[in-house]
Amino acid sequence: MDKSIVTSIKPAPAGLDDRRKIELENGDVLFIRRPSAESIRQSDWMYSKIYNDAFLSGVMTASQMMEQMKKREIISDAYEKEMASSREKLATSLFALANVKTLEEKEQKAIDVAVAREEILILNHRINGPLSNTCEQLAEDAKLDYLTSCMIETPEGKRVWANYDAYCAEPNMEKAFKSRLEVMLFLRNVESDYLETTPEQLALKEVREERTKQLTDLVEKKAAEFEQKRQEAINDGKVAEQLEEELKAEEAASENTEAAEEVKPKKKSTVKKK
Secondary structure, three states: OOHHHHHOOOOOOOOOOOOEEEEOOOOOEEEEOOOOHHHHHHHHHHHHHHHHHHHHOOOOOHHHHHHHHHHOOOOOHHHHHHHHHHHHHHHHHHHHHOOOOOHHHHHHHHHHHHHHHHHHHHHHHHHHHHHOOOHHHHHHHHHHHHHHHHHEEOOOOOEOOOOHHHHHOOOOHHHHHHHHHHHHHHHOOOOOOHHHOOHHHHHHHHHHHHHHHHHHHHHHHHHHHHHHHHHHHHHHHHHHHHHHHHHHHHHHHHHHHHHHHHHOOOOOOOOOOO
């Protein structure tokens, strides 16, 4: 973390309106307030103290570590070429993602961007891993811890940790780690959901939403077709019942006619007997 980022932050205002909200896994809610001028001064003192202690203990500085990585060829021409190639791949993939025409193409290009970005992160870790053990980074970590202990508040505006020692002794690791991460993002003016707002993640979200809409439309269409067929079947059934009733009525009328013919009296013969 760049020291200039911290020292450029304005002192905290008196109100609670500009605080950033943090939600923990257990449902607890915390808030981040901008550090006071005194907190910034104390964090700078912490940085200097840890840096000096590490330097006197024989810990390498960042420049010394870079020289060692070059000697051991962790940083080399091959590494630089690989990094340049990965960055070019990312730029090409981002351009392609911005010019897609179909949903399937958007999904594939978004995946390509995510893969290219992951390759760069892996390459960066080759350097950032060793650099995390230098005087500068140890001092930055201590400074961030100190600021975290000062900046995290309850919803009512009270400090969660009374002092730096209380923060270091926090038994809830999820609470301490989440707070530290959110403070780091806050100091860098980065939103908490920054990983969800990259071009590839936004594109994949659009793909998911569009496919969900397509599936919903398909289900609704099939349901409408089924309902139409059901109504047609019902109507066909009603027609069949009507025809059956008419046929029965005709049969009944025919039977009544036959019965009437059977009971009709016979005429007497007019022929005289001899």
